[in-house]
Amino acid sequence: MVPCDVIRDLLPLYHDEVCSTESRRLVEEHLEQCEDCKNELNSMDGQFPARPVQSGEKEAANAASRAWKKGTRRAFRKGAVLAAAVLLAVLLLAAGGILYVRNMPVERDAGACGGGYATFIFDKYSQELTRKFVNGSMDEADIVNAQAVRGTQEAAWEGRTIFLEFDIRYEHTEWGTVTERVRFVGQRIWFDTYDWSGAISEWTER
Numbered sequence: 417m418v419p420c421d422v423i424r425d426l427l428p429l430y431h432d433e434v435c436s437t438e439s440r441r442l443v444e445e446h447l448e449q450c451e452d453c454k455n456e457l458n459s460m461d462g463q464f465p466a467r468p469v470q471s472g473e474k475e476a477a478n479a480a481s482r483a484w485k486k487g488t489r490r491a492f493r494k495g496a497v498l499a500a501a502v503l504l505a506v507l508l509l510a511a512g513g514i515l516y517v518r519n520m521p522v523e524r525d526a527g528a529c530g531g532g533y534a535t536f537i538f539d540k541y542s543q544e545l546t547r548k549f550v551n552g553s554m555d556e557a558d559i560v561n562a563q564a565v566r567g568t569q570e571a572a573w574e575g576r577t578i579f580l581e582f583d584i585r586y587e588h589t590e591w592g593t594v595t596e597r598v599r600f601v602g603q604r605i606w607f608d609t610y611d612w613s614g615a616i617s618e619w620t621e622r
């Protein structure tokens with residue numbers, strides 16, 4: 417006869433009906449002769465009462481499952497709405513920030529600039545503006561070697577508009593050396609950044 421210890425090891429498998437045919441045969445043979453092991457098996461039955469699920473319970477379980485899924489969907493939708501709102505807020509803030517910076521008066525830039533703002537802007541833009549001046553001139557073909565004269569720069573501003581003045585010296589094929597005082601008009605579009613719309617020639621010295 418198989419020892420009880422071995423049968424006790426097999427009993428849980430037997431109870432759950434997952435042991436091999438050979439093991440089941442051994443267990444059943446043993447149980448016919450051993451009351452103790454039979455009792456052990458019966459006590460296992462008591463631990464997990466196997467009974468069919470009531471239809472009412474099944475419906476309740478389904479309803480709970482549906483509610484949970486619905487809750488999850490609702491939570492997900494809430495999350496998506498929240499994320500969209502945050503994104504929108506960030507975009508609005510960024511757009512507002514950009515607009516705010518763009519519309520700041522020139523004074524702010526000039527105030528933040530330690531040295532002379534006219535010189536700072538002259539250094540940044542004089543070459544570009546001189547080129548613009550020559551390109552926009554009716555005498556373009558006659559102008560040679562145009563140069564911004566350093567040290568002659570002056571600047572004034574009002575709101576977002578800046579006026580930068582300096583002398584441009586060039587060789588004119590007919591008139592010889594010309595020094596022209598030019599005032600450029602710019603609109604502030606970013607930190608120390610201007611969009612130059614036009615130039616006014618103040619006076620000409622030949």
Ligand SMILES: [Zn+2]
Pocket residue numbers: 419420423446450451452453
């Ligand atoms: Zn036994």
